[in-house]
Amino acid sequence: MKIAIITGASSGMGREFLLRIDKEYKLDQIWAIARNQERLDQLSSWTTTPIRTFSLDLTDMASIDVIAQALAEEQPWVQILVNGSGYGKFGAFEEISMADNTGMIDLNCRAYVAMAQTVLPYMNRSGVILNIDSMSSFMPLPHASIYAASKAFVLSWSRSLNVELKARGIRSIAFCPYWVMTAFFDRANDKKNFTKFDKVYTTEFVVEKAMKCMAKGKRDVCVPGLYAKLLHITARIMPKSFVMWVWGKMQKLY
Numbered sequence: 566m567k568i569a570i571i572t573g574a575s576s577g578m579g580r581e582f583l584l585r586i587d588k589e590y591k592l593d594q595i596w597a598i599a600r601n602q603e604r605l606d607q608l609s610s611w612t613t614t615p616i617r618t619f620s621l622d623l624t625d626m627a628s629i630d631v632i633a634q635a636l637a638e639e640q641p642w643v644q645i646l647v648n649g650s651g652y653g654k655f656g657a658f659e660e661i662s663m664a665d666n667t668g669m670i671d672l673n674c675r676a677y678v679a680m681a682q683t684v685l686p687y688m689n690r691s692g693v694i695l696n697i698d699s700m701s702s703f704m705p706l707p708h709a710s711i712y713a714a715s716k717a718f719v720l721s722w723s724r725s726l727n728v729e730l731k732a733r734g735i736r737s738i739a740f741c742p743y744w745v746m747t748a749f750f751d752r753a754n755d756k757k758n759f760t761k762f763d764k765v766y767t768t769e770f771v772v773e774k775a776m777k778c779m780a781k782g783k784r785d786v787c788v789p790g791l792y793a794k795l796l797h798i799t800a801r802i803m804p805k806s807f808v809m810w811v812w813g814k815m816q817k818l819y
């Protein structure tokens with residue numbers, strides 16, 4: 566049985582990945598993971614591939630055991646893993662609750678790692694691990710410090726993993742979009758800490774670019790969109806202190 570596994574499949578980019586993978590790949594099942602069962606249940610009305618849903622909180626390591634158990638029972642061939650469950654909280658480090666500061670690390674980092682390690686034994690040549698990362702992985706961001714650091718972790722880990730997996734013909738891609746219009750902002754910017762979003766992409770646009778990265782055999786890093794690519798280059802060549810200064814001015818933080 567050939568499958569794809571998508572975390573964060575109930576909304577935003579994860580859901581868009583599910584819909585595109587359904588259209589572009591011949592799979593026996595797609596496993597969709599997130600907390601909201603109702604929204605997971607809706608997915609099968611839009612797809613032709615059968616959807617198996619898992620309503621799980623991935624900050625709880627017992628949830629990873631549920632996936633491990635299902636994999637052991639079904640013994641599938643996992644062609645794609647999309648690690649997409651994630652969240653951010655904007656605000657000064659000390660103003661964000663400890664539950665959120667550590668929760669971002671649990672979901673954005675620990676759950677990605679645990680899912681990849683659980684799924685890898687079921688991947689063969691041409692398997693892809695697509696980690697939904699972020700432009701913030703390339704730059705420290707005051708007032709989004711833990712979020713950006715969690716994404717920097719994903720970038721570093723994903724790139725190393727990609728090299729380690731090359732001999733097995735498996736790719737690990739750090740997919741690094743700039744702002745994308747999703748429910749992400751309802752949770753991240755609930756206190757309206759950030760006011761300037763210079764460019765906001767649609768989920769359709771960025772996921773289409775990611776699908777092209779996957780289809781073209783791209784590995785390592787995928788940055789969708791020209792504006793995002795220019796920002797990526799700027800963030801790489803400019804001193805990080807300057808990047809943070811520009812960011813602070815843009816968001817009127819100081």
Ligand SMILES: NC(=O)c1ccc[n+]([C@@H]2O[C@H](COP(=O)([O-])OP(=O)(O)OC[C@H]3O[C@@H](n4cnc5c(N)ncnc54)[C@H](OP(=O)(O)O)[C@@H]3O)[C@@H](O)[C@H]2O)c1
Nearest residue numbers: 573575576577578599600601622623650651744745747749
């Ligand atoms: N939007 C942006 O501007 C942007 C830019 C760059 C990167 N990203 C990254 O993109 C990824 C997807 O976010 P999105 O923008 O598509 O936002 P989204 O629509 O809020 O999607 C987040 C997904 O994560 C799931 N999720 C949240 N908490 C969870 C938990 N504890 N356990 C399991 N699943 C959980 C949510 O489903 P449930 O609520 O049903 O659990 C949802 O499916 C995240 O990693 C985010 O950091 C976003």
